[in-house]
Amino acid sequence: MAGGSAAELILFIAAIVIAASVAGTLTSEVDRVSDAISAKSLDVAGEIRADAEIVSDPGAQVYNRSGNENVTVHVRNTGASDLPAEAGEFDVILDGEYQTDVNVTTVDGDATWHRGDVIRVEFSSPGLPAGDHRLKLVVRGDEEVFRFRT
Template structure:
């Protein structure tokens, strides 16, 4: 009879050790998942609060300067609910399907690109006559301007 009690005691202790290790593994996994979800929700919150609008009039002829400098000028308004970085490395600009790196960014009405403020983007790009597209991406928010030269 003592051998049965001893074997039951050994199996009981072994099952407790296994249960504790499984619980520790699950706890670590849940903590990592929770942390990842928290980080993702912060990123998503920033994306949701970001909104821009292109306010340039494509029919005005002021978008493309064909005399002299040959550049594209686009006015973009911050219509979201948070300030944005008015730096060329924070904006993605695509002209006719080509990524642009030579962009000058100027805040027109203030010192920073706050909610309601407008920035002027000057893109060094020579264009031929015809239809063109400028796509601007800021924190996942995309706006497209179509114009004719």
């Protein structure tokens, strides 16, 4: 009978060790998932705070307005946070081509793009053919599409 009790004791200890290792693994995985959810929520919160709307009239002249073959659009900051009025804050894509030489100025002349303020986004596009065009503006994850005709 002593042999049977020893075998049961060994199996009981083995079951406790296995249960403890499973519990430890589950705890570490739950921590990883929790950290991932926290990181994603911070990203989403940042994207919500950064929101913009293109307010230019697509029926008005957007191309070659000043005679130097520039595309000029006006964009309002509709997000919850102020943003720097710098070209590095934007990705501008015209008809599928990424634009690198983008000038950004606030309409009121301030260096910061405050909530509710409008900026002027200009870039050179010499020889833009007549017809329909698609401008995509990305501001910190917020994407806006503007269609216009030349």
